[in-house]
Amino acid sequence: MTSSLKRFTLAVALAIASAFPALAGSIKVGFNAPLTGFAAADGNSALIGAQLAVEQVNAAGGVNGEMLELLVYDDQASPKESAPLAVKMITQDEVAAGISGSYSGSTRAAATIFQENATPYISAYAVHPDITRAGDYVFRTSFMGEVQGRAGAKLIGGLMNLKRVVVITLNNDFGKSLAAGFKETAGEFGIEIASEYTYSIKDREFGPIVSKVKADAPDALYASGYFFTAGPLVRQLRAAGVAVPVIGQEGYDSQKFIEIAGPHAEGVIITTSLDRDSSEAITRDFIEGFEDKAGYPTDMVAASAHTAVLVMAEALRKAGAGDKAALRDAIASSSVDSSTGHISFNALGEVRKDVQVQIVKDGAWRHYAVISDPELLAPPEK
Amino acid sequence: MRGASSIAMLFLDLTIQGLVQGAIYALIALGLTLVYGLLRILHVVHAALFTMGGYAGVVVTNATGSLALALVVAMAVVGATGVGIYRFAYKPLLDKPPLVALMASIGLFIVAEEAFRLIFGAYGLSFTDPPLQTHVEILPGIFLSHARIAVVGLAVVIIGLLAWLSASTRTGISWRATVSDPPVAASFGVDVEKVRYLNFFIGSALAAVAGTMVALLNNLVEPTMGAVPAYKALAIIVLGGLGSARGALAASLALGVIESFGTIYLGDVLDRDAIAFAFLILVLMLRPQGLLARG
Numbered sequence: 269m270t271s272s273l274k275r276f277t278l279a280v281a282l283a284i285a286s287a288f289p290a291l292a293g294s295i296k297v298g299f300n301a302p303l304t305g306f307a308a309a310d311g312n313s314a315l316i317g318a319q320l321a322v323e324q325v326n327a328a329g330g331v332n333g334e335m336l337e338l339l340v341y342d343d344q345a346s347p348k349e350s351a352p353l354a355v356k357m358i359t360q361d362e363v364a365a366g367i368s369g370s371y372s373g374s375t376r377a378a379a380t381i382f383q384e385n386a387t388p389y390i391s392a393y394a395v396h397p398d399i400t401r402a403g404d405y406v407f408r409t410s411f412m413g414e415v416q417g418r419a420g421a422k423l424i425g426g427l428m429n430l431k432r433v434v435v436i437t438l439n440n441d442f443g444k445s446l447a448a449g450f451k452e453t454a455g456e457f458g459i460e461i462a463s464e465y466t467y468s469i470k471d472r473e474f475g476p477i478v479s480k481v482k483a484d485a486p487d488a489l490y491a492s493g494y495f496f497t498a499g500p501l502v503r504q505l506r507a508a509g510v511a512v513p514v515i516g517q518e519g520y521d522s523q524k525f526i527e528i529a530g531p532h533a534e535g536v537i538i539t540t541s542l543d544r545d546s547s548e549a550i551t552r553d554f555i556e557g558f559e560d561k562a563g564y565p566t567d568m569v570a571a572s573a574h575t576a577v578l579v580m581a582e583a584l585r586k587a588g589a590g591d592k593a594a595l596r597d598a599i600a601s602s603s604v605d606s607s608t609g610h611i612s613f614n615a616l617g618e619v620r621k622d623v624q625v626q627i628v629k630d631g632a633w634r635h636y637a638v639i640s641d642p643e644l645l646a647p648p649e650k
Numbered sequence: 651m652r653g654a655s656s657i658a659m660l661f662l663d664l665t666i667q668g669l670v671q672g673a674i675y676a677l678i679a680l681g682l683t684l685v686y687g688l689l690r691i692l693h694v695v696h697a698a699l700f701t702m703g704g705y706a707g708v709v710v711t712n713a714t715g716s717l718a719l720a721l722v723v724a725m726a727v728v729g730a731t732g733v734g735i736y737r738f739a740y741k742p743l744l745d746k747p748p749l750v751a752l753m754a755s756i757g758l759f760i761v762a763e764e765a766f767r768l769i770f771g772a773y774g775l776s777f778t779d780p781p782l783q784t785h786v787e788i789l790p791g792i793f794l795s796h797a798r799i800a801v802v803g804l805a806v807v808i809i810g811l812l813a814w815l816s817a818s819t820r821t822g823i824s825w826r827a828t829v830s831d832p833p834v835a836a837s838f839g840v841d842v843e844k845v846r847y848l849n850f851f852i853g854s855a856l857a858a859v860a861g862t863m864v865a866l867l868n869n870l871v872e873p874t875m876g877a878v879p880a881y882k883a884l885a886i887i888v889l890g891g892l893g894s895a896r897g898a899l900a901a902s903l904a905l906g907v908i909e910s911f912g913t914i915y916l917g918d919v920l921d922r923d924a925i926a927f928a929f930l931i932l933v934l935m936l937r938p939q940g941l942l943a944r945g
Contacts, residue, residue, distance in 0.1 A: 312772055465914065466917050467917070468923060470923065472867075473864075473867060473868065475670060476914050477913060479667055480664075482663070483656060496872060499776075499869065507785050508793045509787075528869050528870045530869065
């Protein structure tokens with residue numbers, strides 16, 4: 269019932285969208301993101317980030333004189349939706365390539381179809397390892413969970429020199445892969461994991477975990493989550509008198525986290541891909557452009573989608589839109605400066621870039637450190 | 651922080667956390683079980699009324715700075731909406747099989763979730779200046795925020811008041827009579843229709859209180875915050891014996907405490923929502939009629 273209603277809404281949306289034919293002489297790039305449903309907040313931010321990138325590319329003359337056109341599809345963060353949408357993008361709407369502004373489940377399903385149809389596909393911020401394993405047409409411009417988990421271990425054990433850590437893990441692809449990377453490298457940095465708790469993405473009430481953390485008395489917490497789980501978690505930890513540092517990841521990376529946790533957000537540190545205090549023009553333009561366009565400060569998903577579009581545009585410039593194999597090769601050999609730093613890919617299509625460490629200071633995300641350790645941050649090659 | 655006394659403190663703390671959560675479940679489940687008792691309808695959209703209560707609480711508090719006023723407005727608006735749902739969605743369907751009303755209820759729930767998203771945005775709302783965020787040390791090492799104390803206090807006061815009303819006033823007695831046996835109550839001259847309106851108003855107002863309280867604990871209301879209560883409250887009223895207010899209350903508190911310990915000691919195997927259903931299956935195997943209902 270849910271899905272039939274949603275399909276109806278979708279049908280209406282698509283009917284409206286298809287009433288406006290593609291502009292002549294434009295290069296079409298498909299973009300799937302959750303615009304309705306539980307992940308709609310991230311989907312809409314990602315969309316604005318992607319649209320901003322398209323506007324910037326077109327304002328600078330487009331791709332070899334042709335305008336870039338983003339075709340947008342609502343996948344509700346569901347594989348059931350994203351798979352047929354991927355088929356439609358490729359076979360009916362004839363996109364040159366696709367970009368995912370969506371979560372892991374939906375991105376995995378779509379990636380398989382893009383690979384089968386030999387059409388390039390870039391995942392902007394989905395973390396599941398199997399996405400790029402779909403094949404050589406699939407790339408990822410964000411960190412894999414494992415990579416970011418390793419950066420978290422270096423941050424806590426190395427940079428902050430805190431050794432007794434409680435791990436709080438969100439029980440989904442994102443949380444589990446972060447925890448795996450963290451635990452794999454924790455020993456190298458002298459970290460002892462005092463205990464680990466898991467919670468579901470639907471949980472907002474962490475009273476029992478908070479009580480147990482208090483009894484565990486760790487030096488620091490490594491807690492995976494999204495702003496809508498991490499905000500309540502941090503608030504409840506602090507309200508119960510737990511004052512130790514909380515280290516999170518890019519899932520926290522939104523102004524909304526600070527709004528939910530309020531003054532309790534101060535001092536929370538995360539690993540992410542966007543440096544708010546960057547002096548690079550491309551990053552500054554993105555941060556300011558996003559706030560103008562969206563009306564709220566930027567976040568990680570927007571920066572990631574923005575990055576993915578810039579990478580795609582650069583590859584289209586080199587290879588053109590006609591030959592998908594050439595376009596794939598152009599993406600694979602990318603060496604692009606983007607809003608989230610310098611982007612290149614390894615053999616598997618995983619990104620190589622620095623991890624940005626940000627801290628909440630005076631109600632905003634600020635620069636704390638950069639982790640650029642190619643060995644530690646090396647994504648898997650297969 | 652080690653040793654037997656610290657374990658005892660932890661268990662006490664976990665029990666308290668469980669009771670806070672249980673109080674919220676109770677506020678939600680009471681309305682649901684009363685509707686089931688009256689109409690034999692599984693009132694799924696009740697969870698959307700809970701969400702609506704959260705939004706009303708945050709919006710009014712942010713506009714006026716008064717949480718007390720926000721609670722009153724939330725209860726009134728949500729109570730009236732509950733009455734409207736009975737009048738315009740369920741009443742025309744009462745002569746149809748209960749499944750039809752259930753479908754209508756699920757449909758309304760989906761519409762409501764998307765409506766919240768369209769009206770208030772996908773990001774959800776937070777208090778600009780969240781009230782009751784200070785905490786007190788109730789026992790050495792056990793801190794409770796004033797928000798948590800308020801949740802339990804309000805639940806006790808409201809549920810106590812209802813218990814008194816239903817036991818000692820004429821309206822209350824006819825209400826209870828109607829819930830336990832509508833035809834007999836009607837034959838004794840009880841205005842069943844009036845009881846139904848009252849029932850929807852009170853049940854929905856309770857859900858509104860729960861919504862505002864959850865908003866206070868998390869400082870976040872989201873369009874989908876009713877999704878978990880939508881099915882967990884059903885488990886609770888089945889646990890309590892369908893239509894039994896006392897059973898729902900007991901089941902809510904028991905589930906709150908069991909989830910609290912389960913999150914820590916079973917978290918690797920079962921997530922919190924699975925614990926609720928494992929408990930449900932266990933109880934139904936031993937007491938098919940529910941925790942407190944007579945067999």
